[in-house]
């Protein structure tokens with residue numbers, strides 16, 4: 001009878017008590033939860049089969065892509081042992097077919113993906129998952145031999161051909177290599193050993209080398225242990241390099257971080273490099289080959305950059321600068337335990353120029369040199385270099401810096417008969433090392449001999465203001481703030497899109 005009356009009351013909604021409504025809502029809530037759980041279960045099951053929808057991860061890119069594929073779709077195996085060279089090549093070939101239909105993104109999923117050299121495509125994104133590691137093959141045969149760069153005329157380490165880099169691209173537009181801080185590991189040990197033992201017949205591979213391309217982005221990655229340089233964009237324009245962590249042992253040869261080479265409109269931001277060579281080395285070709293090719297690096301903007309390089313520089317300009325380097329703006333810099341801060345390297349035969357260089361807002365701790373210029377840097381691609389080809393080094397501006405525990409503030413050596421001119425250094429405060437305190441410590445690799453002066457300038461000219469310790473007399477003291485451009489480069493204005501990837 002009670003049950004009956006209850007049933008009756010259910011059919012009469014206007015008699016519902018508050019209790020009954022809340023009971024009903026609870027049931028509905030349970031039902032909803034059940035349905036939602038079911039949906040999640042179905043989608044998880046689906047993701048195993050079709051790799052759709054496990055997790056939606058945001059990432060920043062110059063362009064989002066319409067199509068998505070996974071390395072595993074092309075036979076990839078992330079076991080750290082199986083070679084994925086064929087899988088990468090098949091994936092890129094396949095996905096390049098949709099370049100004109102919204103482009104494609106290739107996901108490198110969690111795992112360890114061994115591979116030899118492979119190429120990228122236009123309107124293409126390589127996305128390396130946070131838990132993914134691309135492992136570079138240690139077999140020379142996985143890096144086909146290619147011609148030297150026309151602006152170099154020779155491999156840097158041996159005449160003639162050179163090994164392809166791990167990830168390459170030529171004549172591309174709109175190409176992105178990114179991830180959630182996923183890793184590309186060059187496994188360079190074997191190459192460093194062979195190089196030191198002079199057992200290599202060709203120039204070592206780089207980790208990433210992109211040639212003749214425009215709208216290139218490399219970001220949000222960890223790059224490590226490259227056989228040689230880590231990132232080498234060459235003859236490119238509109239290049240964005242951001243949020244990169246580049247790590248190599250500090251005592252291995254030529255593991256430069258980022259080497260913009262004959263590129264126009266490049267920005268490097270918010271990155272961190274620990275390396276056995278220069279953290280950033282700006283280049284533009286070698287002697288007569290670079291002079292003839294005549295492609296400068298210009299409009300390069302560096303902002304938010306940290307470096308540890310006990311054997312080399314925070315930012316080096318040269319030594320290959322024969323196509324010219326101009327309009328470099330760098331700020332928000334930090335160097336720790338590094339050989340030098342800003343270094344210009346050039347020599348007789350290089351030709352070209354380094355001009356309109358602006359650096360401000362830098363902190364440096366434990367340095368051999370803060371400012372270093374070498375007009376006697378050697379190394380020629382062949383005997384064809386022109387001893388009359390003298391570089392023009394002018395309008396170099398350094399300001400607003402502090403440095404501590406420094407051996408030498410400025411060692412500025414120009415070229416006899418070809419002085420470096422219009423050097424300006426202002427508002428720079430340097431604390432020299434406390435020799436007594438450091439006696440037992442070794443801060444630098446290599447021997448330190450002889451008496452060092454805080455400044456030593458030859459064949460250079462310019463001005464200085466508010467510099468401690470007082471600059472060399474070649475930099476005439478004058479009330480001045482060194483220049484820094486007030487305009488903003490177009491590459492600095494490029495905004496990245498928020499995109500999503502399902503993994």
Ligand SMILES: *[C@@H]1O[C@H](CO)[C@@H](O)[C@H](O)[C@H]1NC(C)=O
Nearest residue numbers: 069073074075093094095097
């Ligand atoms: C490659 O591209 C074609 C379309 O051109 C497509 O049918 C095929 O499924 C793609 N994927 C693989 C794994 O081959």
Ligand SMILES: *[C@@H]1O[C@H](CO)[C@@H](O)[C@H](O)[C@H]1NC(C)=O
Nearest residue numbers: 119169170171172211212213
């Ligand atoms: C790149 O483009 C140049 C000029 O259009 C051409 O000569 C060269 O063969 C191309 N290289 C590749 C690898 O596509």
Ligand SMILES: *[C@@H]1O[C@H](CO)[C@@H](O)[C@H](O)[C@H]1NC(C)=O
Nearest residue numbers: 180181182221222243245247
């Ligand atoms: C990326 O990974 C490296 C290596 O594990 C780490 O040092 C770095 O802090 C990470 N960066 C970010 C932004 O997560």
Ligand SMILES: *[C@@H]1O[C@H](CO)[C@@H](O)[C@H](O)[C@H]1NC(C)=O
Nearest residue numbers: 361362399400401402427428
């Ligand atoms: C001098 O440089 C420091 C940074 O080292 C900066 O904070 C300060 O504003 C600069 N002073 C002037 C007058 O520009």
Ligand SMILES: *[C@@H]1O[C@H](CO)[C@@H](O)[C@H](O)[C@H]1NC(C)=O
Nearest residue numbers: 412413451452453456457458
């Ligand atoms: C100063 O620099 C010149 C030219 O590089 C060099 O020959 C000389 O030995 C240096 N002097 C000192 C005291 O370091």
